[in-house]
Amino acid sequence: MAPPQTLPISQLGKDGPRVPRLGFGLMGLSIAYGPVPSEQDRLALLDHAWSLGATFWDTAQMYGDSEELVGKWFRLHPERRSDIFLATKFAIRSTVSAASPSSGPARISWTIDSSPEECRTACAESLQRLGTDYIDLYYVHRFDKTTPVEKTVEAMVELKEQGKIRHLGFSECSSSTLRRGYAVHPITAVQIEYHPWALEIESDAGTNLLATCRELGVAVVSYSPLGRGALTGRFKSLTDLDPTDLRTQLPRFHQDNFSQNLRLVQVIEEIAASKTLPASSSSQITSTQVTPAQLTLAWLLSQGPDIFPIPGTKSPHYLEQNLGALKVTITPDEDARIRAVIKELGGAAGYRTIGLTDSYSDTPPL
Secondary structure, rough: OOOOOOOOEEEEEOOOEEEEOOOOOHHHHHHHHHHOOOOHHHHHHHHHHHHOOOOOEEEOOOOHHHHHHHHHHHOOOOOHHHHHHEEEEEEEEEOOOOOOOOOEEOOOOOOOOOOOOHHHHHHHHHHHHHHHOOOOEEOOOOOOOOOOHHHHHHHHHHHHHHEEEEEEEEOOHHHHHHHHHHOOOOOOEEEEEEEEOOHHOOOHHHHHHHHHHHHHEEEEEEOOOOOOHHHOOOOOOOHOOOOEEHHHHHHHHOOHHHHHHHHHHHHHHHHHOOOOOOOOOOOOEEEEOHHHHHHHHHHHHHOOEEEEEOOOOOOOHHHHHHHHHHOOOHHHHHHHHHHHHHHOOOOOOOOOOOOOOOEEEEEEEE
């Protein structure tokens, strides 16, 4: 049985499949953002996403028990495997310490290995955890400092020829790395953080990666498209976060930085307050107020049909709300206003993550 609803779709890369414009990021269902819901609630959320047509799912080897969770869902609903366009990633192995109110958020340590050997091993492990014969989109999550990208892609091509993966993706790569990898085999998508707080992809700071993707016909998958929740307007200070939440460690949420960054959030809130969603044909409500989250996602979608945000959530309510962004239109004046405040602020204050700083990374020559 196909999902009862469908979402707007677009082609993922110039030769890729057609997938929903909004994906579903699964990381927060297993790690990082405070207490993890029960397995029953998480499986129910996957059911709900499927029923809404939100069938572009994104997970990774390092996302706690995320792959196992998806595998359990597939075992419960084997007939739905073909409905899901499933992306996962390799090259980061993580160790997570337990979070608690007394010790604070979980501490994550990691190693990066994008070697051909790790690619083959990690893929076999992911397939076992996921309980599936194939992965629709397999990303290099990060690139190490010793493996030429060409060698990594050669191993991914072997996996594709064996039917284990169907499309190749990179995450956090430079334009040079993308070009070199693409010369070995077409890359379908690049995953990178992209939203009004993170515009490096558009400039020299991000090796002009957006322009390179468009030149090659590679889709851009925007992770953390809501600035790890900050652009929703729900959080005004660190005290709004659970003590076990990883975001309490992120520089952009440190109070001095956060106070500056909230100036952009205020503009997004003001624009959202001036807009309403069109009424659903099945609803008695004539219009619904646009939320800051919907406006932010709509802004990303308005940057081009090759941009695919993948917001995550643990809440059925916020899942539905995020999908409402597909009905929001951004005017040129609204885009200009958002970009003007970004320019005025000089970008977001504080680095966007911790530990994994190898964004827009190059690899050694072949």
